[in-house]
Amino acid sequence: MSIPRNIAMALYRRFGRQRLRRIALGSIPFIVLITLWYMNGIFHWLPPVFIPTIYSVFEAIFVLQEGCAGIVEIVALDNNCLMTTNIFSSLGRVVLAMLVGLPLGIGFGILAGMNRTVSKFLEPIGIFANSISGIAWVPLAIVWFGVGWMTTLFIMLNTIFWLMFFNAMLGVRGISRTYEQSVLTLGGSSWDVITQVYLPGAMPSIISGMRMSMGFGWRALIAAEMIGGDSGLGFMIFSSAEEYKVEEVFLGVLIISMIFLLTDRYLLMPLEKWTSNRWGLVWRPA
Amino acid sequence: MPAKLIVQGLSHHYPDEYTGESVHALDDINLEVEDGEFVSVVGPSGCGKSTLLNILAGLLPYREGSVTVDGNVIDGPGHDRGVVFQEHAILPWRTVARNIGHGLELQKVPKGERNRKVKEFIDLVGLEGFEDRYPHELSGGMKQRCAVARTLCADPVVMLMDEPFAAVDAQTRITLQEELIRISIATKKTILFITHAVDEAAFLADRCMVFSRRPGRLIATVDINIPRQDRNWNEMSSNSEFTRARDQILKLVRGEVSADEA
Ligand SMILES: Nc1ncnc2c1ncn2[C@@H]1O[C@H](COP(=O)(O)OP(=O)(O)OP(=O)(O)O)[C@@H](O)[C@H]1O
Ligand SMILES: [Mg+2]
Numbered sequence: 001m002s003i004p005r006n007i008a009m010a011l012y013r014r015f016g017r018q019r020l021r022r023i024a025l026g027s028i029p030f031i032v033l034i035t036l037w038y039m040n041g042i043f044h045w046l047p048p049v050f051i052p053t054i055y056s057v058f059e060a061i062f063v064l065q066e067g068c069a070g071i072v073e074i075v076a077l078d079n080n081c082l083m084t085t086n087i088f089s090s091l092g093r094v095v096l097a098m099l100v101g102l103p104l105g106i107g108f109g110i111l112a113g114m115n116r117t118v119s120k121f122l123e124p125i126g127i128f129a130n131s132i133s134g135i136a137w138v139p140l141a142i143v144w145f146g147v148g149w150m151t152t153l154f155i156m157l158n159t160i161f162w163l164m165f166f167n168a169m170l171g172v173r174g175i176s177r178t179y180e181q182s183v184l185t186l187g188g189s190s191w192d193v194i195t196q197v198y199l200p201g202a203m204p205s206i207i208s209g210m211r212m213s214m215g216f217g218w219r220a221l222i223a224a225e226m227i228g229g230d231s232g233l234g235f236m237i238f239s240s241a242e243e244y245k246v247e248e249v250f251l252g253v254l255i256i257s258m259i260f261l262l263t264d265r266y267l268l269m270p271l272e273k274w275t276s277n278r279w280g281l282v283w284r285p286a
Numbered sequence: 287m288p289a290k291l292i293v294q295g296l297s298h299h300y301p302d303e304y305t306g307e308s309v310h311a312l313d314d315i316n317l318e319v320e321d322g323e324f325v326s327v328v329g330p331s332g333c334g335k336s337t338l339l340n341i342l343a344g345l346l347p348y349r350e351g352s353v354t355v356d357g358n359v360i361d362g363p364g365h366d367r368g369v370v371f372q373e374h375a376i377l378p379w380r381t382v383a384r385n386i387g388h389g390l391e392l393q394k395v396p397k398g399e400r401n402r403k404v405k406e407f408i409d410l411v412g413l414e415g416f417e418d419r420y421p422h423e424l425s426g427g428m429k430q431r432c433a434v435a436r437t438l439c440a441d442p443v444v445m446l447m448d449e450p451f452a453a454v455d456a457q458t459r460i461t462l463q464e465e466l467i468r469i470s471i472a473t474k475k476t477i478l479f480i481t482h483a484v485d486e487a488a489f490l491a492d493r494c495m496v497f498s499r500r501p502g503r504l505i506a507t508v509d510i511n512i513p514r515q516d517r518n519w520n521e522m523s524s525n526s527e528f529t530r531a532r533d534q535i536l537k538l539v540r541g542e543v544s545a546d547e548a
Contacts, residue, residue: 007385079459176374178374178375181345181363181369181371182371182375182376182377182436183377183388184345184363184367185343185344185362185363185364185365186365186368186389186437186440187364187365187389187393187440188392190340200379203379275379278420279378279379280378280420280421
């Protein structure tokens, strides 16, 4: 047997045919993009001031981390380690906003889903808040909180809370009343209904709300950091652009999408697998 | 001994938000179900059968009349009245075993005792080997078996069943009906079984109550004098008592429908 065939067989055994096919299908667009990018470095269709070479983007890591004295400084968020410090700064803000925004949004969303008074009270203000997209709040937030983490947190919470609110609310409304009635007739309380019917039943909706929160939350954060931040990936991208360091801008954008892909792959997809998919709540194409 | 379930002068009107008129669903219902009795309720579609069941379950507040179970006036759901619904009767996010043990879990029964009872009911409804499966991995018939076990395992005083076998295929339905007879013998539960299938009503029950078209009124009660252990479908076709009861119920239901349509 030939060597490529052996490799292919080993891959099949390791991942399974279905998964391998999915991975291959999903990678094709990326491979095309990277190839085009690489070829641009050779043929210079667009000059390097617009599209830096792959190598210069890679180099930018070392330029930004220049003078970084190792793990201690990285962890201490020292300004000598610009790249990692900005990554951790943005990540920290995302985690904080998620820790606050997800439970609050889900909690109020469930309440609004089960209670008309709560939904009548919160829905109009939610539609109002949603109509002003995250970034439009930035100038006002700077006036209120100044430049820094309060402003970015405010902007992100504004996005995440309402997304989770509406998704959880719609999720609860989509659950068959029979589930709730069956818990009540088995002797369950309203709290039992919330934790054992509404929360799991709204899970598909809540997960898609989390996806959207990650997407719009990151976007809001980057925008807020560009205008009203003093650190973070958005701040880094913006200051690099001002100095015409395109390769640093590219690096920043790549890091953001990487973090994004990783959280989706290693947080949301497992959560989805363990809840909605396992319970058969969502229909999946073959 | 007084009856398990007593309904007196029960009427129900649904308000209509849009027209302002109300729908008169139940009219002056009086009925009693004795301890251990199996009663079926038949009637044309829309006559208020589900309304009656929801009131008995405590899921629908009522204003006219009185309903008592074991002498207690019903005002809200409680685990003394177990319900088996037609659809969505078990929770998709719980395994078969956890669905069946759900009532005991809500009643804070210790885990050891709970597991023992769950096992007993899994055996009773023949779901061995499926304890850790989720409902979407079960067939329609298995789901309803699980639903029956889930309600029974909570040990209700009265079992209320609203067309529980309507959504399964004919073969499975026959099996489930025979199984329900066997279970009712084993557990001696008081059962109120709603259906619009006349065969089913006559096959299962000791007594069948026939409802009129809307507003639902109790027009007749038909006794079916066949011992519970003799009830299996192989014998029924040649059982004169069954044929008599079934034809009588059928006539009552059809008479009701045509009298109203004319
Ligand atoms: N929530 C509701 N609001 C208003 N009217 C209702 C409501 N539920 C039921 N009704 C009306 O009350 C009447 C009785 O309904 P019910 O569901 O009790 O009938 P049913 O006998 O169970 O019928 P089926 O055999 O089709 O299940 C129907 O005419 C129906 O339109
Ligand atoms: Mg009904």
